Amino acid sequence: MTGFVELRDVRLTYGGKADGTLALDGLSMSVKKGEFAAVVGPSGCGKSTLMKLATGLINPQSGTVEVANKEVSGPVSIAGMAFQNPSMLPWRTTLENVMLPLEIVQPHRSRLKSEKKAYIEKAESLLELVGLKGFGDKFPWQLSGGMQQRANLCRALVHDPALLMLDEPFGALDAFTREELWQVMRDLHGEKQFTVVLVTHDLREAVYLADRVFVMSARPGKMINERHVEFARPRPIDLTYEAAFNDIVHELRGQIADARAAA
């Protein structure tokens, strides 16, 4: 069975052939529908490049990229995305920022005018789900960094994407806020069952959230390991202080240290 996100033997070079940067070479990865996948690896190994390929922002020189059994050749509309910098539009309220994808992605775009009330209710219920009830009419600059990132997750999810691509979304937050947002993410995934690919440098984050952690080599990046994480869901945050959890974090840390040393 093919995965929901399927990369096969992908090679990607930035710039010209002679003086370009080979970012990925021989990278294969298969993420099942509904699965929460995390991608970790040495700095600069090509994690963000992988995200750009899977969302169709760039195309590989060789190999194939498929999402939902379709070859990706342009931006993937069934994907929601969130990055480290929430980049909310400062002249729009939080609610208006959250609703932005509805103005772009079909079929919502055509329906937005006639079904505006229902869409507003949907955006507000997402804000409530992430703990931002009542903040919809505030501007982004009136929110803390953690609140902006919560709103950013709502914006990534408002058009009910089947696939959520997260590139270091919690990287800039303090440790407490980060753990809070891990739990928000856990609950959103538990409720909505979308497929997730999360790129992170934080191995605790990867092990806490993911069903499977993919480990990349140093650049040019390819997958060197897949670690299943079989803790029952929903996972309490205290799990992250248990020995069995830390054993997996240590194991992954060792693999990344080896990958760095081999570079």
Ligand SMILES: Nc1ncnc2c1ncn2[C@@H]1O[C@H](COP(=O)(O)OP(=O)(O)OP(=O)(O)O)[C@@H](O)[C@H]1O
């Ligand atoms: N637009 C670009 N043009 C040229 N080279 C690029 C471009 N984007 C990335 N690269 C190079 O490709 C390689 C992989 O970059 P990428 O951002 O995918 O790595 P990463 O694993 O996400 O990095 P980090 O861990 O630091 O976030 C790096 O050597 C980077 O310098």
